[in-house]
Amino acid sequence: MSEDYPLNVGQELVDQQEKQNNPQMGLYRQEGIVLNVETPSKGFQWKFKPPSMEEYHRLARVxxxxxxxxxxxxxxxxxxxxxxxxxxxxxxxxxxxxxxxxxxxxxxxxxxxxxxxxxxxxxxxxxxxxxxx
The missing domain is CATH 1.10.10 (Arc Repressor Mutant, subunit A)
Known part of the structure; x- marks a missing residue:
């Protein structure tokens, strides 16, 4: 598995999730994903959010x-x-x-x-x- 593989998978999943969200009506069906990859000696975690959810969180904090x-x-x-x-x-x-x-x-x-x-x-x-x- 290449180093870019989890990043590519995560981005593909988030792109699919973004299509299910409707920010104009506040309908956020998908909030993102977390990918965890463990090897015998290391663990990695990547968090991905659709752009609409990132914007929602930015606005909601304000x-x-x-x-x-x-x-x-x-x-x-x-x-x-x-x-x-x-x-x-x-x-x-x-x-x-x-x-x-x-x-x-x-x-x-x-x-x-x-x-x-x-x-x-x-x-x-x-x-x-x-x-x-």
Whole structure:
């Protein structure tokens, strides 16, 4: 195995993951990969993140913005959590703190209702179809 092989594999996987993310809607299905390679005498670790996830982490460290609201909602959907404005505020308060959520409450509410009006009915319909099967 050449030295470049793990780097090439990692980059190929991240390129595939990037296609599954939709940063405009805060939909980050893939957060990256970690490759661990061990030899009898050494261990190596490489971490790879799709560019959209790198940008998300950069933005998320700074403040709550629309993309972080959408990402929080999609994360709730993925975890099967109750989707409500109160639940979103509670989850975001755990991550950003209550004061920060209160400062950004109007923006959070606006983007929650934007997401809700575009996607909630589709998610309920998809869930109903899965339940019928």
């Amino acid at each position: 403040k709550i913005c629309p993309v972080t609201v959408f990402h929080s909602i999609w994360k709730m959907v993925d975890h099967g959590e109750n989707i409500s404005l109160a639940a979103l505020q509670e989850n975001m308060a755990k991550e950003y703190g209550k004061d920060t959520v209160l400062e950004q409450l109007t923006m959070i509410e606006h983007h929650y209702w934007l997401w809700y009006s575009n996607y909630f009915a589709q998610i309920v319909a998809a869930f109903d179809v899965q339940s019928d099967n």
